[in-house]
Amino acid sequence: MSKQSSAVISKVDGLTKDGTPVIEAGEKQATTSSEVVKPLRPVKSRVASRPWDRYLVRTLSIIGAVVIWYLCSVNHVSFIVSFENVPDPLVVGDQFLFLLGTEEFYKHIGVSIGRILISFGIASVLGVAVGILMGRSRIVADVIMPHIEILRPIPAVAWIPLAILMLPTEESSIIFITALGAFFPVVLSTLHGVEQSSEVYVRAARSLGAGKMAILRHVVLPGALPNIMSGLAIGMGVAWFSLLAGEIISGQYGIGYFTWNAYSLVEYENIVIGMLTIGGLGTTSTWLVKQASKPALRWQESER
């Protein structure tokens, strides 16, 4: 006889081994022992429970790198890597403070952020839409996949001549190059997310009366959301480094233009500032994308 019935036998007997009556215990135990609910938040690991430690380490790591940079520069270290002409952090810092006092610098940043927003917007919408279509239809996937595979390895800089030839304005060429870079990680992550979506959810939805569109909205899309969101975060990073390439074309503004311009004028401080500004803006915007996706992914916390 199965365990189930032996469990019931002890209940009917009204006694457990140690002789305590268990008339009600059958139900009680079921709700306390086997129906245990996981804690609201999973017990956090030691490291994660002290996030400030980790931020401290990260901050110290940055400070350490700057100190090494400083020492190498002022001592004109030249061993494999040459720091002979690299401006030291203090000089760069001075120049940065100076730039922060000019309107021009903000204009560069503002124009670039504007381009990122437009490009990233286009790449996100197209990437998610195409990724879902590819995931749901084999023919669409077969039509589009070869193009993605061939085009994806082409670096953004290589697109410059064609972009200028094919698109009406400089601005649209820059947007195109930036958006193209961000598009690939978004479309591939979305596709991956959709392909992963479990058939059992689709079946459950169908038996509850959901049509194709409802399944897309209530099952496929939310199921792929974790992948989509990580695709968007990666896409945001790629957008910034594509932007640098695209802004070669730009005649006047943009943090990429600023960097290229400094390069042709041999302004070492400005080159470093341009690079670090792009790094900083890229990091910040990627962080913002991740933060923005958190509320939509709250359900995942309970999954582990």
Next chain:
Amino acid sequence: MSTEELKAKLLPPLGKTHKMRYKPEKGHIQIENVSVDFGGDVFAVNDAFLEIMPGEFVCLLGPSGCGKSTLMNTVAGFVNPTYGSVKVDGMVIDKPGQDRGMVFQQHSLFPWKTVCDNVAFGPLMDGKGIDSARSTARSLLEMVGLSAYEKRFPGVLSGGMKQRVGIARALANYPSVLLMDEPFGALDAQTRAMMQENLLQIWEEFGITVIFVTHDIDEAVFLADRVVVMSASPGRLIADIKITLPRPRLAEVVTSEDYIKAKKQCMDLIRLESMRAFEQQRTTA
């Protein structure tokens, strides 16, 4: 000796069967000469014929891989029969529908929806507004004793609780048929016994037709009005056994003499029918 004669000898006469509160009119299932060919060596389901009356609780019993899920999926509308047809209340089934609720073996709640919104999904798809869908959902959650968890995500629930939500969700469109594919297979014995008892209460309350797939004979005998036995490999239905244990059945019934007798009769019949099926296979091969 014919099967009929044998059954008559083995099983006590009808009459002790439980009286429903009201007589359900919907949920009449006719599985007519259904075969399912997945392209393998043998049919997954082979010429199945089964009629289930409104409000009946039928357990589909058989070893792993014999085609239980496939047969149930033809009723659900996920699998179309290669031959034959399935009708529910006279309508031929060719796709899933709201008249047939499904409870799956694996956890199939939408992890991105709260418990309440999972249960509300059916009514929402039925064209109800979200408020009315949620209030239906709340009343069903109350019935399965999980009101306290309505705002939580399924990930925090235990296996038994998940299945209770799964049952509530399947019932939220008030279907006439409830299809359950080894719903308690992954649960521990204690939780399982409790779930079985709860399920019978719900079934009586809803007056709904249930097809319940299991490979556990204890479970089948405890729950069912009829145990339909499927044989290994060629996916045939080999026995259809009436269980006349009185209702309502509480967990204690499994210790009763009647239960043990019913189970033994069931086992004898299954053994006999399996041997006959085996014999038949050998002579035809």
